[in-house]
Amino acid sequence: MMQKQDSPTTAKSNVADLHVWRFSVDDGDVRYGDRQRRKITRNGCNEPFKGRYWCPKLKWFRRDVCPFACRRECENFEAMCGAL
Numbered sequence: 001m002m003q004k005q006d007s008p009t010t011a012k013s014n015v016a017d018l019h020v021w022r023f024s025v026d027d028g029d030v031r032y033g034d035r036q037r038r039k040i041t042r043n044g045c046n047e048p049f050k051g052r053y054w055c056p057k058l059k060w061f062r063r064d065v066c067p068f069a070c071r072r073e074c075e076n077f078e079a080m081c082g083a084l
Contacts, residue, residue: 045071
């Protein structure tokens with residue numbers, strides 16, 4: 001006996017809808033999705049967001065605060081070691 005299968009367009013999905021949004025630090029503002037707030041840090045490095053810290057060099061969040069005092073230090077380290 002064959003069972004009727006739902007077509008992909010009518011089948012119920014258990015997967016939550018995912019939304020892609022951008023996190024950016026521009027001038028004096030931090031923008032994420034359709035929201036914005038004033039920048040907390042001077043240069044945008046280690047900008048806190050929900051328990052993580054933004055790294056503008058990697059354009060990604062880090063679990064721990066970056067050990068460098070500024071982006072220039074980060075660039076110097078990368079130039080000396082060849083990678084971050």
